[in-house]
Amino acid sequence: MALDTSPEQPAPVRQIANAIAGWIDRLGAVWVEGQIAQISRRPGMSTVFMTLRDSVADISIQVTAPRHVIDGLATPLIEGASVVVNAKPSYYANRGTLSLYAREIRPVGLGALLARLEQRRQLLAAEGLFAGELKRRLPFLPTTIGLITAASSAAERDVLENVRRRWPGAVFRTIHAPMQGTRCVPDVVDALDRLDRDPEVDVIVIARGGGSVEDLLPFSDETLVRAVHRATTAVVSAIGHEPDTPLLDLVADLRASTPTDAAKRIVPDVGEELVLVEAARARARGTLLRLVDGEQARLDQIRSRPAMADPRTQIEGRLDELHHLRDRARRVTQHRLDRAGDQVHALRLQARALSPLETLKRGYAVAVDAAGHLVSAGTAEPGDEIMIRVADGRLWAQTTRAEADPLPTDPQADPHSEEDTDE
Structure with a gap:
């Protein structure tokens, strides 16, 4: 109103x-x-x-x-x-x-389709099919490259031409399969299994050109995703263009934005590698030359030393040192011998001074009976045969009389000796 x-x-x-x-x-x-x-x-x-x-x-x-x-x-x-x-x-x-x-x-419409794909992505991600630790590194230079693509397609031409331009000796094993439609998934899975069983194939590339979301649906199929997850050979996904992200990109070991990008990622560029090889050879050559120059300088330094110029100088110096040490050893040895001789002579004199013979030389004599016992005045009897030992020989005699001298009194041994003396 x-x-x-x-x-x-x-x-x-x-x-x-x-x-x-x-x-x-x-x-x-x-x-x-x-x-x-x-x-x-x-x-x-x-x-x-x-x-x-x-x-x-x-x-x-x-x-x-x-x-x-x-x-x-x-x-x-x-x-x-x-x-x-x-x-x-x-x-x-x-x-x-x-x-x-x-x-x-x-x-x-497309939103519902993307919603179903997102739900599938979340379920497969929860199972761990897209885990980063499962990704395998591509070989530096694969022996044989497996390629799955449509026959006579632009994707096949891009991969083959770019790979051979970068590495002319690259070997391909190509299996053609439809890249859209109902036969796409089973044929691609069968081709993947065949290449995965081939021991000479080091890397497998699945390539397709761009297209609508509906055209790329087979590459988000769960059967194909699980087949790539089971593969033991490294798999490269080269589906569509940069904005296209089918689930195959997530499970593959390497995602290439385009088939051309896949060719650049799976083989090195021969020109760049030759430059790197030449640079490495130059570094090795320079290192070797510096090593040889250093060793030659050290060798020249050793050869310039006086000992190397005239080795006899070292021998003569050592010979003089040897003569000096020998003379010194002789003097030390002679000195020690002289001291030892003096000590022996002194000990000999001491031993002679303590010898009974020296006592006899001072006019003393020793008398023994026939049995070799010492004879004293208290034990000798008239008529006993005795031997008298003197300094220059022995005398045999016969006792005619024996007189014993009284024993001397020791003042220290007799406590009454001093009193007796005083009296």
């Missing part, structure tokens, strides 16, 4: 805004199809702001949705996704803006 207003009795802005809000609020929820043109998630807010654009006309409308509705989607909502939104129109009177309050969001 129109408001009753006039130039004399205009309605205030708040009345008009509230009236519009009331009219729009009486509208029920509607299903709206469009494309997400912009999405904004503000930190700390429970509401997500989006712009929904018509897929044909240049018309757009603001959409707000609770954060849990957006987070509950099977696949993350991104700009450009086609969706169907169940929303109720809402008018914000304070700012005079119209928006749709979304209660449910469903991806449609």
Whole structure:
């Protein structure tokens, strides 16, 4: 119902805004199809702001949705996704803006397809098929390169020409298979198994040119993904262009953005390698020359020493030192011998002084009987045969008389000797 207003009795802005809000609020929820043109998630807010654009006309409308509705989607909502939104129109009177309050969001068309692919990716990732530690390093120079691609395709030509341009001696083992359609997955899996069993194949390349998301669907098939995961040979995925990311890229050991990029990644460039080899040879040659020059300088230094110029000088110096040491040893030895001789002579004199013979030389004599016992005046009897030992020989005699001298008294041994003397 129109408001009753006039130039004399205009309605205030708040009345008009509230009236519009009331009219729009009486509208029920509607299903709206469009494309997400912009999405904004503000930190700390429970509401997500989006712009929904018509897929044909240049018309757009603001959409707000609770954060849990957006987070509950099977696949993350991104700009450009086609969706169907169940929303109720809402008018914000304070700012005079119209928006749709979304209660449910469903991806449609390509969006639904991407949602299913995202769900499959999450399930396979949870199983560990895309783990980084499972990725194998490609050989530096593969003996034989296995190639799976469509017959007479641009992808096959790009891989073969670029590989042979980089490394002319590269050997290929190519198996043709359809790169789209119902036969794509079984034929590619069969070709992969055949090349994986070949002991001469060091790396396998699966190559296809660009295409729509629907055309690249076989390369996100779970059967093909699991076959690549089981393969024991390194697998390179070269599907589509840079923006294309089928699940094969995630499970492969190496993802190439294009078939041409795959050719650059699987073999080295012969020209670059020759430059590196020449640089390595130059470094080795320089190192060897520096080593030889250093050794030659050390050899020249050794040869310039006086000992090497005239080796006899060292011998003569050592010979003089030897003569000096020999003379010194002789003097020390002679000195020690002289001292030892003096000591022997002194000991000899001491021994002679203690000898009984020296006592006899001083006029003493020793008398023994026939049995060799010492004869004393107290034991000798007249007529006994005795032998008298003197300094210069022996005398045999016969006793005629024996007189014993009284024993001398020891003053120290007799305590009464001093008293007797005094008396």
